């Protein structure tokens with residue numbers, strides 16, 4: 001069962017009762033998208049260059065990348081924005097039609113869902129300088145088809161390492177390394193030791209991310225120190 005809940009910043013998310021976790025921090029779903037992903041990945045700064053490529057891993061409702069599009073367009077309305085979303089559950093993707101958080105660009109995700117068959121492997125939304133591709137499938141496999149050295153920012157947002165340890169492996173981080181540009185930033189909410197060790201084994205360097213609504217910091221990873 002997937003049940004709608006209201007988080008502490010008064011924005012909606014869902015609780016997956018089977019997994020025993022919510023799709024966003026209960027301390028604030030929209031706050032998390034902005035402060036844990038978009039700001040630490042320096043989306044504003046990348047947008048100034050006129051072109052940005054974002055990888056949203058385990059994209060769910062799309063809050064993280066939709067928030068990034070808001071911030072990038074606000075900074076530079078002419079910025080070329082390319083987003084790849086990897087998500088394996090069409091049910092949560094479809095639930096975007098049931099929420100209304102203060103993220104303007106979520107309307108593009110709603111359009112993507114309304115105009116496409118979520119049983120497809122891949123669906124696309126294109127408007128002016130924005131291109132969003134949602135690849136539906138196991139991200140650990142679908143990421144293998146992504147181009148290398150391509151992304152400026154990676155939002156890495158699976159369920160927790162405790163619940164979904166298979167998503168936080170050295171092999172999966174090696175794929176992230178492969179698709180990241182040398183200047184790219186990867187952000188995730190977890191600061192678990194196992195996560196950071198696997199990032200290191202994959203060749204990534206890590207540092208503390210911001211502390212937002214929970215005791216520990218997130219983690220920011222790069223290809224160079």
Ligand SMILES: C[S@@+](CC[C@H](N)C(=O)[O-])C[C@H]1O[C@@H](n2cnc3c(N)ncnc32)[C@H](O)[C@@H]1O
Nearest residue numbers: 058059060061062063087088089138139158159
């Ligand atoms: C913490 S939620 C992410 C929430 C999302 N970032 C959002 O803004 O709504 C974790 C997501 O990982 C997805 N997921 C779990 N295993 C996956 C896999 N192997 N491949 C792709 N997505 C997966 C779940 O369906 C869920 O949507």
